[in-house]
Amino acid sequence: MSAPGDDRDDGVVMITCRRASVLLSRREDLPLGRAEAMKLRVHLALCGMCRNVARQWAALRLAMQRLRDRDQ
Numbered sequence: 001m002s003a004p005g006d007d008r009d010d011g012v013v014m015i016t017c018r019r020a021s022v023l024l025s026r027r028e029d030l031p032l033g034r035a036e037a038m039k040l041r042v043h044l045a046l047c048g049m050c051r052n053v054a055r056q057w058a059a060l061r062l063a064m065q066r067l068r069d070r071d072q
């Protein structure tokens with residue numbers, strides 16, 4: 001899904017998949033701002049492809065956690 005003005009998503013409710021994937025990876029490191037988190041949530045509600053990506057991130061995080069727990 002791409003629209004003209006790809007990276008300029010300010011004020012636009014529906015973000016692009018590329019933007020969504022950036023936000024997904026970024027939120028692994030630091031919490032998103034409220035507006036960003038909201039836009040991401042809206043996108044995930046509407047986009048199955050990015051929901052899959054989000055699931056993979058979640059699975060990865062879980063796997064890392066298990067690995068860490070095992071080491072302790």
Ligand SMILES: [Zn+2]
Pocket residue numbers: 001016017020043047048049050051
């Ligand atoms: Zn998407």
